[in-house]
Amino acid sequence: MAYKRQIGQLPIIPANATVHNVVCHYCIVGCGYKAYSWDARYEGGTAPGENAFGVDLSRQQPAETAAWYAPSMYNIVRQNGRDVHIVIKPDKACVVNSGLGSVRGARIAEMSYSRQRNTQLQRLTDPQVWRYGQLQPTSWDDALDLVARVTAAVIAEQGEDGLFVSAFDHGGAGGGYENTWGTGKLYFGAMKVKNIRIHNRPAYNSEVHGSRDMGVGELNNCYEDAELADTLVAVGTNALETQTNYFLNHWVPNLRGTSLDKKKAEFGSEPVAKARIVIVDPRRTVTVNASEVEAGKENVLHLALNSGTDLILFNAWLTYAAEKGWIDKGFIAASTKDFDKALAANKVSVAEAARATGLSEADIVKAVTWIGEPKAGGARRRTMFAYEKGLIWGNDNYRTNQALVNLALATGNIGRPGGGCVRMGGHQEGYCRPSDAHVGRPAAYVDKLLIEGKGGVHHIWGCDHYKTTLNAMAFKRAYKMRTDLVKDAMASVPYGDRDAMVAAILGAIRKGGLFSVDVDIVPTHIGEAAHVMLPAATSGEMNLTSMNGERRMRLTERYMDPPGQAMPDCLIAARIANHMERVLRATGKAEAADKFKGFDWKSEEDAFMDGYAKNEKGGAFVTYDRLRTMGTNGFQEPATAFADGKIVGTKRLFADGKFNKPDGKAVFAETRWRGLQAPGKQAEKDKFAFLINNGRANLVWQSAYLDVENELVMDRWPYPFIEMNPQDMAELGLKSGDLVEVYNENGSTQAMAYPTPTAKRKETFMLFGFPTGVQGNVVSAGVNEDIIPNYKQTWGNIRKIADAPEGVRHLTFKSKEYPA
Ligand SMILES: Nc1nc2c(c(=O)[nH]1)N[C@H]1C(S)=C(S)[C@@H](COP(=O)(O)OP(=O)(O)OC[C@H]3O[C@@H](n4cnc5c(=O)[nH]c(N)nc54)[C@H](O)[C@@H]3O)O[C@H]1N2
Ligand SMILES: Nc1nc2c(c(=O)[nH]1)N[C@H]1C(S)=C(S)[C@@H](COP(=O)(O)OP(=O)(O)OC[C@H]3O[C@@H](n4cnc5c(=O)[nH]c(N)nc54)[C@H](O)[C@@H]3O)O[C@H]1N2
Ligand code: SF4
Ligand SMILES: [Mo]
Numbered sequence: 001m002a003y004k005r006q007i008g009q010l011p012i013i014p015a016n017a018t019v020h021n022v023v024c025h026y027c028i029v030g031c032g033y034k035a036y037s038w039d040a041r042y043e044g045g046t047a048p049g050e051n052a053f054g055v056d057l058s059r060q061q062p063a064e065t066a067a068w069y070a071p072s073m074y075n076i077v078r079q080n081g082r083d084v085h086i087v088i089k090p091d092k093a094c095v096v097n098s099g100l101g102s103v104r105g106a107r108i109a110e111m112s113y114s115r116q117r118n119t120q121l122q123r124l125t126d127p128q129v130w131r132y133g134q135l136q137p138t139s140w141d142d143a144l145d146l147v148a149r150v151t152a153a154v155i156a157e158q159g160e161d162g163l164f165v166s167a168f169d170h171g172g173a174g175g176g177y178e179n180t181w182g183t184g185k186l187y188f189g190a191m192k193v194k195n196i197r198i199h200n201r202p203a204y205n206s207e208v209h210g211s212r213d214m215g216v217g218e219l220n221n222c223y224e225d226a227e228l229a230d231t232l233v234a235v236g237t238n239a240l241e242t243q244t245n246y247f248l249n250h251w252v253p254n255l256r257g258t259s260l261d262k263k264k265a266e267f268g269s270e271p272v273a274k275a276r277i278v279i280v281d282p283r284r285t286v287t288v289n290a291s292e293v294e295a296g297k298e299n300v301l302h303l304a305l306n307s308g309t310d311l312i313l314f315n316a317w318l319t320y321a322a323e324k325g326w327i328d329k330g331f332i333a334a335s336t337k338d339f340d341k342a343l344a345a346n347k348v349s350v351a352e353a354a355r356a357t358g359l360s361e362a363d364i365v366k367a368v369t370w371i372g373e374p375k376a377g378g379a380r381r382r383t384m385f386a387y388e389k390g391l392i393w394g395n396d397n398y399r400t401n402q403a404l405v406n407l408a409l410a411t412g413n414i415g416r417p418g419g420g421c422v423r424m425g426g427h428q429e430g431y432c433r434p435s436d437a438h439v440g441r442p443a444a445y446v447d448k449l450l451i452e453g454k455g456g457v458h459h460i461w462g463c464d465h466y467k468t469t470l471n472a473m474a475f476k477r478a479y480k481m482r483t484d485l486v487k488d489a490m491a492s493v494p495y496g497d498r499d500a501m502v503a504a505i506l507g508a509i510r511k512g513g514l515f516s517v518d519v520d521i522v523p524t525h526i527g528e529a530a531h532v533m534l535p536a537a538t539s540g541e542m543n544l545t546s547m548n549g550e551r552r553m554r555l556t557e558r559y560m561d562p563p564g565q566a567m568p569d570c571l572i573a574a575r576i577a578n579h580m581e582r583v584l585r586a587t588g589k590a591e592a593a594d595k596f597k598g599f600d601w602k603s604e605e606d607a608f609m610d611g612y613a614k615n616e617k618g619g620a621f622v623t624y625d626r627l628r629t630m631g632t633n634g635f636q637e638p639a640t641a642f643a644d645g646k647i648v649g650t651k652r653l654f655a656d657g658k659f660n661k662p663d664g665k666a667v668f669a670e671t672r673w674r675g676l677q678a679p680g681k682q683a684e685k686d687k688f689a690f691l692i693n694n695g696r697a698n699l700v701w702q703s704a705y706l707d708v709e710n711e712l713v714m715d716r717w718p719y720p721f722i723e724m725n726p727q728d729m730a731e732l733g734l735k736s737g738d739l740v741e742v743y744n745e746n747g748s749t750q751a752m753a754y755p756t757p758t759a760k761r762k763e764t765f766m767l768f769g770f771p772t773g774v775q776g777n778v779v780s781a782g783v784n785e786d787i788i789p790n791y792k793q794t795w796g797n798i799r800k801i802a803d804a805p806e807g808v809r810h811l812t813f814k815s816k817e818y819p820a
Pocket of ligand 3: 100245
């Protein structure tokens with residue numbers, strides 16, 4: 001029984017509704033939306049002059065009309081203290097999505113805080129502190145005084161290395177240029193914090209050091225390149241589910257052949273045809289299915305390689321392409337270095353690669369032929385390489401990333417139309433911080449240090465390690481023990497006696513305790529351990545800038561009030577700085593106090609002007625006002641000028657053949673294959689029966705922090721699914737929907753068995769980061785030399801826990817694929 005919204009009628013958007021620019025705050029794609037709002041006491045009419053669409057709504061509208069919205073796009077929220085109707089619908093004029101929504105983005109409105117319609121009432125409204133055995137509401141000044149006093153005391157005793165930080169580094173909700181600058185100025189400007197980690201990995205590093213060290217920034221093309229390419233190569237990205245409208249609006253036209261006119265216009269006499277696609281992924285995804293339906297099976301090559309063996313495949317492709325002469329000699333000579341050296345070091349035969357990957361030699365050759373063989377008349381084939389978490393969180397991240405960039409450079413595909421070697425992306429981007437050079441490389445393995453009892457105070461910004469980190473079970477065990485020590489100490493003194501309270505907390509910290517401050521928008525799982533919870537405002541409740549996967553920067557305008565006392569993260573960071581300054585000055589530390597000056601921002605715009613405008617390349621051309629007029633199309637970073645009332649951007653990086661190196665030359669890398677690289681992974685594979693591959697599903701956004709309060713999502717996925725081959729299920733005595741335990745030496749978790757006939761024997765795929773079953777519990781602590789986690793290569797055993805529970809019995813276990 002599917003969930004149905006009990007809505008019979010929706011209000012008509014009046015002609016005079018207020019319109020705000022919105023960028024969907026979920027995934028990297030950053031689809032354009034418009035928020036229409038108007039006073040809750042009235043609505044528009046059906047006459048063309050009475051509604052925002054300017055059409056006669058008393059008549060049946062045509063298919064695919066834009067004069068329409070769905071119940072999920074509607075809510076009643078507060079705006080400047082008044083109730084307003086709000087409709088947040090995809091913007092047809094946005095070049096990113098051309099009016100498409102997705103099963104996530106089309107729910108922005110119903111995922112907003114509304115006391116009137118009881119949505120997202122879980123949102124944090126007031127600062128909370130641990131008092132009398134539980135979290136209790138308080139004022140900002142009271143909460144921040146405690147945070148500043150404990151933080152200053154820990155620093156006095158342990159130095160700045162005693163302050164541990166976990167922080168988002170991205171755009172969209174829980175990020176944006178304003179908020180990365182706010183947190184960055186606090187921890188890297190006022191302080192030089194070294195024990196800091198990013199929201200999705202246990203250290204402060206890059207997901208793509210490999211590409212960057214070669215001089216190749218990772219978001220180097222534009223979405224249009226996917227419409228122009230002859231061949232698309234997708235590595236470890238399930239784009240239909242995870243970069244949905246990028247795939248639907250820019251890949252599918254090329255797969256269908258409907259972007260041929262664009263190709264002809266761009267390439268003149270060069271032969272063009274609809275795209276072929278090579279998909280490298282150990283499992284058959286719905287992206288493979290969709291590509292086959294749209295392009296025809298003959299144009300899709302799914303390489304279902306053994307988990308973690310991408311590197312040797314890419315080396316074999318490079319070797320083969322070079323032998324065949326399918327390389328761009330002119331480009332290699334003019335714009336790169338060390339090609340011959342890398343080629344010699346990385347030499348791998350097709351036969352060797354076939355053995356390691358489990359693929360057929362014929363398929364390996366077919367793929368590289370699609371990638372590199374010149375077109376009729378000798379024109380260079382245009383190939384776009386795209387990768388995401390199957391590579392980034394995969395075996396030997398650094399070298400695998402480099403091996404793919406090697407191939408893209410060798411075939412002359414970076415900086416040119418129809419090319420690119422790019423991350424598909426996760427969240428939007430919005431990174432703007434003072435230098436992180438003091439962190440060093442490799443950066444501190446923060447989770448490990450926390451487990452070992454290091455540090456005295458932990459500030460957490462918009463991440464929930466209890467659901468999303470690696471080695472999560474060990475992390476939670478240690479974290480709970482350490483924070484419980486502090487809670488027990490806090491219970492021993494009256495809360496109002498601040499001196500005694502700080503002394504008690506410090507006493508517990510000396511015994512191994514940890515004081516935890518969590519800045520979030522909802523109660524988190526790690527927040528169960530927190531002593532202070534601070535309520536953040538999120539996208540739409542503040543003005544927020546970010547860029548998408550083609551560096552397209554936009555401003556999401558504030559269209560509603562934040563809940564209660566919630567504030568933008570940048571202003572929370574500023575208020576922490578203010579309190580640090582005050583506390584330090586009061587204790588006679590004037591010099592230390594002075595470092596916390598410069599946080600007198602009154603609004604997020606102040607933070608933007610202090611951060612982005614002064615520090616980012618092209619930032620001087622960008623203001624809120626200018627972004628507002630650029631609407632949902634914005635411009636592509638970096639900005640290069642402001643002319644004729646518009647910010648001028650950059651369509652592709654490296655179009656001039658100059659890369660991010662002092663001499664402008666990209667450097668080929670030596671990327672020898674070394675098997676499963678992270679310590680302990682091979683032994684885990686040898687010991688346990690099942691691959692526990694893991695990742696995302698279309699319906700669910702990240703750790704389901706908002707979805708937990710959404711019936712549509714929780715009705716479909718009350719427990720995380722684990723896709724299993726039906727024969728494996730039969731051998732374990734499992735029926736559809738039965739609950740299983742997944743376990744290994746790292747820990748255990750649970751999931752709901754989802755029969756998947758296309759799944760390979762002994763290879764499962766589990767939804768990651770889910771509140772009712774955390775896949776990270778069974779992911780080992782093994783990382784690469786830059787402390788990049790290896791979530792995807794995990795092996796474990798599976799056993800039945802129980803028959804499908806009540807909440808599961810009504811679910812369908814049909815195939816997720818759609819027929820041709
Ligand atoms: N096993 C396994 N683990 C993984 C991965 C995997 O593939 N497999 N993937 C990794 C990846 S790529 C990622 S990105 C991470 C995600 O890991 P996390 O970043 O820890 O999880 P999220 O659910 O994205 O969001 C974290 C929190 O941000 C809060 N939040 C949202 N908006 C705001 C805001 O405006 N301000 C503040 N202060 N908080 C806000 C949410 O309420 C939520 O509690 O997981 C990583 N972990
Ligand atoms: N619906 C939805 N969309 C999202 C998100 C979400 O939570 N929900 N999160 C966003 C974020 S933060 C991120 S980082 C992105 C992630 O976007 P993706 O990387 O596309 O998502 P994942 O499902 O984590 O992993 C992609 C694929 O990697 C494959 N894989 C596993 N092991 C290997 C391997 O050894 N080699 C190769 N080649 N592939 C392998 C998996 O089978 C999986 O199909 O999605 C973003 N978009
Ligand atoms: S594809 Fe991504 S950005 Fe676009 S609507 Fe969906 S979740 Fe939002
Ligand atoms: Mo991510």
